[in-house]
Amino acid sequence: MPECGLLVSAPGKVILHGEHAVVHGKAALAVALGLRTFLRLRPGGGERLRIHLPGVGVRREWDVAELRALRGRLTGGANSPSVEQLDTLKEFAGIAADASAPDSLAILAFLYMCLAISAKYGDVPSVDITVWSELPTGAGLGSSAAYAVCLAAALLHACGAISCPLKDGEATARWTEEEMTLINSWAFQGERVIHGNPSGVDNAVGTWGGALRYQSGKITSLKRVPMLRILLTNTKVPRSTKVLVAGVKEKILKFPAIMNPVLDSIDAISQECQSVLEAMPTNPSPEYYPVLEELFDINQHHLNVIGVGHPSLDRLCRVTASHGLHSKLTGAGGGGCGITLLPPDATPLAVEAAKRDLCACGYECWETDIGAPGVTLHSSSSLNAQVLHALSES
Ligand SMILES: Nc1ncnc2c1ncn2[C@@H]1O[C@H](COP(=O)(O)OP(=O)(O)OP(=O)(O)O)[C@@H](O)[C@H]1O
Numbered sequence: 038m039p040e041c042g043l044l045v046s047a048p049g050k051v052i053l054h055g056e057h058a059v060v061h062g063k064a065a066l067a068v069a070l071g072l073r074t075f076l077r078l079r080p081g082g083g084e085r086l087r088i089h090l091p092g093v094g095v096r097r098e099w100d101v102a103e104l105r106a107l108r109g110r111l112t113g114g115a116n117s118p119s120v121e122q123l124d125t126l127k128e129f130a131g132i133a134a135d136a137s138a139p140d141s142l143a144i145l146a147f148l149y150m151c152l153a154i155s156a157k158y159g160d161v162p163s164v165d166i167t168v169w170s171e172l173p174t175g176a177g178l179g180s181s182a183a184y185a186v187c188l189a190a191a192l193l194h195a196c197g198a199i200s201c202p203l204k205d206g207e208a209t210a211r212w213t214e215e216e217m218t219l220i221n222s223w224a225f226q227g228e229r230v231i232h233g234n235p236s237g238v239d240n241a242v243g244t245w246g247g248a249l250r251y252q253s254g255k256i257t258s259l260k261r262v263p264m265l266r267i268l269l270t271n272t273k274v275p276r277s278t279k280v281l282v283a284g285v286k287e288k289i290l291k292f293p294a295i296m297n298p299v300l301d302s303i304d305a306i307s308q309e310c311q312s313v314l315e316a317m318p319t320n321p322s323p324e325y326y327p328v329l330e331e332l333f334d335i336n337q338h339h340l341n342v343i344g345v346g347h348p349s350l351d352r353l354c355r356v357t358a359s360h361g362l363h364s365k366l367t368g369a370g371g372g373g374c375g376i377t378l379l380p381p382d383a384t385p386l387a388v389e390a391a392k393r394d395l396c397a398c399g400y401e402c403w404e405t406d407i408g409a410p411g412v413t414l415h416s417s418s419s420l421n422a423q424v425l426h427a428l429s430e431s
């Protein structure tokens with residue numbers, strides 16, 4: 038265990054194309070966002086393990102000896118969380134069998150990852166863990182994956198399975214490729230607890246950052262990523278990724294001949310978009326945008342067809358279209374966030390007017406950087422004093 042503790046962060050993500058289809062083996066294009074989740078781990082006192090998750094209103098602590106005994110009861114499910122294991126954890130933590138509330142899922146993912154990682158690499162650590170985020174929770178921006186990536190990195194580090202890459206005087210550092218692969222694989226298990234059947238794209242972006250193509254576990258960095266300006270809009274309509282993913286599966290099983298061609302078409306959209314992005318110069322001229330905009334429009338229709346649209350997202354698309362801008366949902370849909378492409382020739386007046394109209398719908402919108410770095414270790418001194426203050430208040 039590091040004497041002074043550690044601070045890690047992981048980015049959220051935006052899926053440009055391929056959400057849901059990626060769960061069924063198709064390609065997705067995703068980019069890391071400039072909004073991050075942070076985790077601070079400090080040596081604990083009195084053989085206790087404490088977690089504080091202000092984003093979901095959780096403050097819990099357990100006896101390390103009690104967790105060791107619980108770990109001994111978690112048999113089976115060697116490589117992924119089994120139903121029996123999760124039932125045992127729910128009973129231990131006092132979580133209802135069918136609980137899907139954010140706090141319950143966050144505790145469950147934490148307990149599973151902590152016990153499974155410590156069973157493989159070391160003892161249950163006596164630590165205090167606090168996680169907070171700049172990402173809205175459950176809005177399509179990969180908050181669950183950023184949470185799982187931070188937990189994986191911190192717990193693997195606490196159990197001695199990965200190194201401390203931070204050198205004296207450095208503000209940030211990244212782990213080796215091999216260590217990141219390990220972090221990513223454990224984050225995927227955490228995502229499984231929260232999502233049920235994740236594709237792995239979100240935790241891949243949270244781990245590796247940048248812009249990537251993801252298909253059936255294969256991660257490829259995009260050759261070149263132009264400076265895309267994207268407006269993010271949160272409709273604030275709550276939804277659960279797990280429920281939406283399960284709904285799509287049901288539809289595919291019910292209408293395979295109708296739904297599978299839609300998934301194939303989404304796959305082709307991802308391919309086409311990747312070709313355009315890789316052909317674009319870093320500072321692209323407006324001529325490339327009509328194709329990207331048309332691909333947004335087509336995919337948004339497809340996502341409605343597979344049942345993950347929402348009236349709030351239709352409204353978002355209509356509002357931006359009235360200002361000549363093109364949008365689609367991002368992430369699991371059913372509410373949550375949409376993305377709007379801002380071409381270089383969009384006038385500041387049109388963008389401001391679109392933002393004003395979106396806010397008038399009760400939505401929140403903001404522009405953010407894309408292609409941010411993946412999971413990162415920070416020196417504690419690099420932590421913004423204000424954030425620390427906010428945390429001590431929460
Ligand atoms: N900062 C956080 N602290 C604790 N738990 C979190 C945090 N952020 C997310 N979670 C967990 O992740 C869940 C949200 O995951 P969900 O997959 O439904 O949404 P998302 O990841 O934000 O969107 P998407 O998967 O569509 O990108 C929350 O209910 C909570 O259990």
Ligand SMILES: C[C@@](O)(CCO)CC(=O)[O-]
Pocket residue numbers: 052055056057058059060177179232234235236237238239278282368369
């Ligand atoms: C909806 C989905 O495709 C993306 C959620 O961000 C689910 C997944 O890939 O696990």
Ligand SMILES: [Mg+2]
Pocket residue numbers: 179180181182232239278
């Ligand atoms: Mg998620």
